[in-house]
Ligand SMILES: Nc1ncnc2c1ncn2[C@@H]1O[C@H](COP(=O)(O)OP(=O)(O)O)[C@@H](O)[C@H]1O
């Protein structure tokens with residue numbers, strides 16, 4: 001093995017450079033066998049290279065798998081630089097390995113004396129040698145700038161990095177040698193079943209996933225979910241279990257077809273976060289409550305004996321003693337809760353609106369969003385209470401304002417639901433979403449009275465003046481609502497629902513009191529408007545922002561991981577490697593898929609992370625703008641970046657164990673936890689909600705798990721385990737009836 005040195009000998013070159021150029025020096029080390037865990041560095045006699053302090057040594061940049069480089073600019077008459085190469089272990093706390101032999105001397109841009117190979121003695125006296133290359137070019141400042149640009153352009157990574165954050169049709173020559181992969185014309189050929197939806201994500205009306213009455217089993221006044229017959233005093237009683245899927249009926253509305261439908265709510269597990277139980281406040285430990293990760297100081301929580309007394313879920317105790325999402329509460333939210341009045345620590349969003357105005361839809365969507373962010377949120381649907389107490393098939397007369405029995409029965413179930421919501425808040429619940437028409441001032445006054453000193457109420461009124469949308473909504477309601485599950489005559493259902501609507505219209509009083517948000521014609525497609533009154537604070541602000549950005553325009557969101565990367569092949573986490581041969585084939589297939597799937601969608605866009613593997617995966621897709629998002633970068637595995645799971649287990653057994661125990665909250669040293677990833681993905685979710693055109697998101701395993709969990713309404717604790725296979729596209733269809741999913745597996 002030899003070593004090479006070259007020096008620009010044209011020191012007296014043409015006058016245009018003048019005498020005063022600079023030396024552009026490049027030092028290179030080459031060895032094809034040493035893997036990425038040893039990073040070559042340079043250190044030496046002058047401050048530029050650390051003054052012989054190994055901790056200040058300059059890292060050499062990896063130019064290719066085998067070559068590392070350090071380049072710098074010095075005056076031609078620079079003082080002699082006395083230096084050595086050293087190897088720094090990337091992950092372990094073991095000492096650096098300094099090269100054997102004498103110091104190297106750099107004078108006038110060339111190595112003085114012997115330009116020998118660099119020898120390093122590793123553990124067990126194993127010697128590794130690197131070839132050394134030095135090149136010095138004398139350049140004018142202008143040349144320097146130009147050559148820097150040229151260097152950047154020729155540098156392998158810059159074909160990826162050099163593209164602007166937003167670009168259109170970048171050159172797809174990255175895979176020139178890769179055969180063009182075509183897909184069968186029929187995309188359905190690639191469709192694979194989506195995994196079984198979780199318990200709270202099924203083909204049911206969103207209201208059915210709302211909370212059950214606390215007194216469900218205790219008082220006997222409600223019928224248990226498991227009871228096949230809903231108790232009723234109505235002539236229209238049926239055998240339908242209110243939590244079961246409505247019986248099939250003729251389709252009267254064209255909605256996107258589905259393979260799997262996720263209702264946009266979920267009973268799911270409640271995550272007690274960011275709220276201070278009375279006991280915690282007494283302990284004076286409020287400031288410690290923000291738990292940003294497993295490694296951070298944590299508050300040992302003591303749970304009041306009365307908490308979750310009537311919680312029917314088996315894991316209630318575990319949940320209560322260790323909130324899964326404690327770390328996901330933004331500091332601002334906590335500050336609000338600590339500084340504001342006591343009742344502000346619990347927030348009730350009280351829906352207001354005529355039937356078929358999207359109240360339940362909005363309530364469920366908001367619940368999903370707040371839960372995903374880690375706020376302990378529950379959806380209380382008064383309709384569900386009514387169905388359980390009075391049966392599923394009440395006719396329009398029941399809803400007349402001049403029917404005293406009907407009014408009393410409806411007021412009673414509303415009060416029961418409100419009582420339950422307040423009781424839940426007193427057990428530590430943070431945001432309660434109270435879903436009913438609440439269409440009279442008298443009803444709202446009752447709710448405000450009940451909430452006094454216990455929680456802050458914000459009314460959320462949904463108004464719609466577009467007759468076509470109301471008509472569509474009515475038809476959707478007849479299909480979805482358990483109230484009409486037994487109605488075999490679809491049009492008779494529509495007539496009954498119209499009568500019900502008219503009964504409500506007669507007594508309807510728009511909100512003019514208290515704090516409120518009014519969503520007016522938000523789904524008309526013309527933008528609509530949001531009016532707010534007396535809204536302040538972190539969470540209300542987030543809620544308004546979320547609502548402003550959501551809409552019902554149907555569009556697909558395609559989620560996919562990058563094509564297989566070299567690090568995937570080696571089993572290494574993180575990193576920024578290029579994609580493998582198989583990854584390149586996927587990139588071609590994906591381009592083909594996108595071309596076919598989105599051929600009529602001119603406004604679609606492609607989002608990638610800033611890491612090479614996603615940018616390269618997108619590079620064959622042409623015709624759509626591409627946007628690089630740093631927020632879409634893979635979970636930062638900190639000091640473990642580039643290691644295999646085996647290596648982490650061997651070298652950092654405690655870290656490995658901690659992660660195994662609590663993968664959601666475990667934060668890699670100097671890196672991130674899944675909860676951190678969720679927090680940084682919030683702007684991406686808002687932007688995805690805001691988009692009206694299709695979006696293809698090419699990202700990474702952990703990030704996609706978090707994004708997918710939002711759409712599929714999966715509980716936080718499940719996120720780190722969600723299956724997110726390579727070379728598979730998850731198509732999320734957003735639209736008027738919620739979120740539906742399809743999957744396409746393009747290759748193994
Ligand atoms: N802000 C809105 N305005 C009008 N319609 C909406 C809105 N949000 C959602 N929708 C549509 O209304 C349909 C019926 O909504 P739903 O929530 O069941 O009505 P409600 O609870 O008001 O009776 C939903 O399937 C959805 O397509």
Ligand SMILES: O=P(O)(O)OC[C@H]1O[C@@](CO)(OP(=O)(O)O)[C@@H](O)[C@@H]1O
Nearest residue numbers: 561568572573574634637700701702
């Ligand atoms: O949280 P786990 O299960 O470790 O998954 C995240 C890991 O997935 C990987 C692959 O192992 O993602 P990706 O290849 O999609 O970028 C790693 O880079 C990342 O650290």
